[in-house]
Amino acid sequence: MKKLVYLVLLVLSGTAVQAQDFEMADVMRSNGQIYVVVAIILIVLCGLFAFLFMLERKIRRIENKLDNKK
Amino acid sequence: MKKLWWKILAIVLLVYVHIGGLLFAVPRLRIHETIRSLYFHVPMWFGMTFMFLISFVYAVRYLRTSSKEDDIRSVEFANVGLAFGTLGMLTGMVWAHYAWGLFWHGDPKQVGAAIALLVYLAYFVLRASFENQEQRARLSAVYNIFAFASLIPLIFIIPRLYSSMHPGDDGNPAFNAYDLDGRMRLVFYPAVIGWFFMGLWITSLRIRYRNINEKISETEL
Numbered sequence: 001m002k003k004l005v006y007l008v009l010l011v012l013s014g015t016a017v018q019a020q021d022f023e024m025a026d027v028m029r030s031n032g033q034i035y036v037v038v039a040i041i042l043i044v045l046c047g048l049f050a051f052l053f054m055l056e057r058k059i060r061r062i063e064n065k066l067d068n069k070k
Numbered sequence: 071m072k073k074l075w076w077k078i079l080a081i082v083l084l085v086y087v088h089i090g091g092l093l094f095a096v097p098r099l100r101i102h103e104t105i106r107s108l109y110f111h112v113p114m115w116f117g118m119t120f121m122f123l124i125s126f127v128y129a130v131r132y133l134r135t136s137s138k139e140d141d142i143r144s145v146e147f148a149n150v151g152l153a154f155g156t157l158g159m160l161t162g163m164v165w166a167h168y169a170w171g172l173f174w175h176g177d178p179k180q181v182g183a184a185i186a187l188l189v190y191l192a193y194f195v196l197r198a199s200f201e202n203q204e205q206r207a208r209l210s211a212v213y214n215i216f217a218f219a220s221l222i223p224l225i226f227i228i229p230r231l232y233s234s235m236h237p238g239d240d241g242n243p244a245f246n247a248y249d250l251d252g253r254m255r256l257v258f259y260p261a262v263i264g265w266f267f268m269g270l271w272i273t274s275l276r277i278r279y280r281n282i283n284e285k286i287s288e289t290e291l
Binding site (some may be wrong): 015022029053 | 092
């Protein structure tokens with residue numbers, strides 16, 4: 001049991017040491033700036049999806065027009 | 071292809087990927103936060119490969135059926151595949167500039183991908199050089215098969231034979247160094263699927279546009 005505890009501690013300390021190795025944008029995350037970026041990217045993305053849907057609707061209309069002509 | 075569900079699936083997956091890709095935890099590596107680029111850069115190459123594969127299948131089918139529709143499908147899948155590949159190249163160069171210091175390193179993986187893109191670019195040049203529709207469709211279908219056959223060694227085999235700064239020398243060229251991390255898979259695989267369906271969607275719109283064009287020119291004749 002003691003061995004197991006040591007093993008767990010060893011693994012945990014290993015990950016903790018590794019976590020300090022490289023600098024990440026933790027501040028940007030903790031103060032919430034990242035949510036602004038995410039929101040803006042999502043708006044652009046949704047705009048593109050809406051654009052694709054509207055384009056598809058236009059194409060469908062022309063298809064129907066052509067089919068009715070025949 | 072006109073069904074709605076897979077378009078919704080693509081949208082849901084990509085929205086999830088853009089949230090998760092920016093917010094979820096990633097391993098702390100030497101390249102810092104730029105590891106997140108993997109969620110956006112690598113799916114472009116997956117998308118390209120899938121699109122070129124489908125294009126190849128329709129090229130083979132054209133040679134058996136000689137139907138104009140298969141030719142149109144083959145071209146449009148190649149078109150969207152090339153768009154994916156170009157985006158993969160550009161995003162890769164931006165990332166390389168950060169991680170390796172230069173936009174272009176002549177790295178085996180960069181060069182292989184560039185040659186593959188040029189091979190497919192030549193496919194469109196070849197198509198444009200024919201007046202006769204049937205001749206164009208037949209010869210470009212044959213070329214498409216060769217192009218796909220050259221894509222496999224260029225993207226999947228040759229880069230593995232040479233040492234490279236790009237991750238994954240010992241297996242998958244895309245994400246071997248990081249795929250120990252299950253957290254990244256949770257975003258990466260949805261990204262691949264999402265962009266694949268996105269590619270299908272855009273291609274289907276282009277195919278429908280081309281078919282309308284064909285119908286109009288038929289009625290005019």
